Amino acid sequence: MDLTRTPEEEDFRARLRTWLARELPTLPPRPDPLDWPARRAYDMDWQHRLHRAGYAGLHWPRDAGGQGATPTQHLIFLEETEAAGAPYVGAGFVGLLHAGPTIAAEGTPEQRARWLPPILRGDQVWCQGFSEPDAGSDLASLRTRAVRDGDHYVVTGSKIWTSHAEVADWCELLVRTDPDAPRHRGLTWLALPMDAPGVTVRPLRTLAGSTEFAEVFLDEVRVPVTHRVGDENDGWRVTMVTLSFERGTAFVGEVVACRRTLRLLAQHARKTGRWDDAVLRRRLGRLNAEFTALWRLIQWNVSEAAHGLRNGGTGVPAENGSLFKLRYSHARQELYEVAAAALGPDALDLTQEWTRERLSSLSYTIAAGTSQIQHTILAERVLGLPKGR
């Protein structure tokens, strides 16, 4: 139960702070949120800078080109960069957090050498082609087909909820190679070049009015067999291996940001006089407890992950992530409900940042596994309740 930092951890934090203080003032102005090429350029510029300073792939293993940092150092990195107002991982998200680690864990030496360095340098953007219109929570029912034709797969189908598809170079694609095998056993993981003939991207407009993600249509797209990571029909396992790469740090930056928003909200309420409303005040107080606890839960998960790694494991059990994600996504929605209460009629004004955040927050209990799916995971895998239907 030790929450103090070691001298090494303090030293890491101090060096990072110094670097951030020097680097951040030299950043270009933030791009228009609707200008995707500009966003890509901005995000990749930040990744270039991290790479030059030795912070790229901080939590990746050294043999994959990463820094081999401890989970605690990674936590400090995310905490400090968010606190300093540094850019988010943005367009680098899939490459750095999922596709890259998958290739690092399951790829051949040639595949690692080809795809990992450009991800770390910020030269190439990856997107994710897992979900389909008819395969959401039930991902293993996906139907996009890949048929072997010589040294190529011919891929036909459609993917949905693909972030950064318009500006991505590569897509990590989950396809069905054996339609006769049991659902989880007929899938294969492929790296799809987004400029291949037959790939069509159609942006999807969210309820917030922006185009945060897209539908990707695949019409007889030819993908070389050498782009397959892992064995044919072993794609489900390959994909899940990476999910355990998560070290409990997935939402660190967001929780730091939420705690800052909460303080701003309290100050705003004080200024406008809404602070005198005891109901609003108590909701703010409860949220403070909520995010304080969520921060401690992150530290708990990171400690577990660090222990696991020291003993040859990969990271935190996915169930810990489910528990955190469940509580966090509801807390974040409540945060913007309270923000609306603090704003009063201004909550109807779309130029208010908190109004826009309130809209975005509606996706938290849906994206990356709905709250209902997380409940089921916890009930079956942690509590050991018999499988339902």
Add this chain to the structure above:
Amino acid sequence: MDFRLTDDQEALRRGMRQLLDRRFGPTALHQAADPLAHHAPSEDLARLWRQLGEAGLFSLRADESAGGVGLGLPEAVLVFEEAGRALLPGPLVATHLAGGWGLVPGAAEGRAVVTAMDAGPPSSGLTSPPAGAVPDNTLVEHLEAADAVLVVGDGEVRLLETTGSDLDETVKDSEQADNLPAAAPVRSVDPLSPLHRVTDRPSPGSRTAAENRQGGLRNGLQGRRRGVEGMRKGLEEGAAREVGEGLGERLPTVDADVLRREAGVLTAAQQLGSAHRTLELAVGYAREREQFGRPIGTFQAVQHLCAGMLVRAETARSAVYAAAATREDEEMCAAKLLADEAATSNARDCLQVFGGMGFTWEAEVHLHLKRAWLRAEQWVTSVAAEEKLATALL
């Protein structure tokens, strides 16, 4: 940073669980709560108390030089979590604090039972009592069994000894008798936590804990009697010295805020243990109970209730452990708020999973719910915690 429990901490927790399984397992709990049983609760409590004292529950944090174990708040939290899981009755927190801080002779060893009264600054919206006074309508648990009452006030800690039969006349004849706080029994919602309502104010001349310590304290187990009409301040110097001498050396200064914070964390720890216990009960029942030809645990409606209980309990755990490790006021408020919620809501959901059985006296769950309600009213209530946490944002 390594937030996980150390091997020693794991062993301590395991040891406490084993001890409680032996001394106060589900059968003992059931018997203790039996309204028809012929037993004297305070006699049982006194015996259990001595056993817990021997196990070090009350001396856990006292210095080794004073015969204690010399451990910290995180270790105490683990032990209290187990106490909450077993639903151990009695004023554990107050006795532990009195033992750990060397406030009452015999408390550390389990020979004296100490209860407490929170007479601190009220949360906003409530009227503040006069300085040094006990707020009206304050409830005190286990007063009859207690030898002393720790009054944790606004910036000061006082100590009152409960009335002994041999002292009654003295009190009655005393010119200050009218000013002493009196206590009237309340029909407690929790069958294992007798309550008294304090209906009067203490004497303005009550001595502070520090003053009492200088005079020492009589071993409260002697001359104590059940059926307390009032509480008595201080005690006779002569009788006090016999035991008081030995304690004169190690007398730490007690800060009321520190005491209240520790009480909040340890109470939250008990709530945490209870929240995990009701989760365990609900899951066990959902696996076994069959309806529509299969265990009710296969139904998502039931599964999701249980998963929600797990999330509450684990979120509360990280808050309670962090409060123990950091000892910060804000962390304590968060811990108490979330642990209260986890204990009360988990008991409610457990009751729901048990269906009709959950509504019976026989099922353990109502005892958890009632104790959770009681603990939620102690030390830091949700109103106070939320107000404090809100103000901390400014």
